[in-house]
Amino acid sequence: MQMFTSADLQRRTGDVQASATDAPVAITDYGKPRNVMLSVTEFARLKRAAGEGVPDELAARRRAFVRHVPDPLGYDVRDLGTAARQMADDALSGRTSEAVSAELAAVRARFGGVRS
DSSP: OEEEEHHHHHHOHHHHHHHHHHSOEEEEETTEEEEEEOOHHHHHHHHHHTTOOOOHHHHOOOOOOOOOOOOTTOOOTTSHHHHHHHHHHHHHHTTTHHHHHHHHHHHHHHTTSOOO
């Protein structure tokens, strides 16, 4: 088992954590092992092997965070299917041609007048 001093932990936290990701490491204080650092995966494996539950906050998967940015043309884009159908209908009917032209002009101005 790799050993780190408590001073190493303070100065080289990233290195100690990286080592603990691969295998448990011991943290020593005054030359004596005081703590063991290990990955969450290894901790969960040990808890399960002992027949104990894994705390929810450690077992939980990261949830995707989606930030909804308001659509510049005013469409409610939280439901993309509905928004896409509405956009297509509006584009085909010409109802939003002025708003679309204004948005395209803003994009061209922002990106230096690039045209396609």
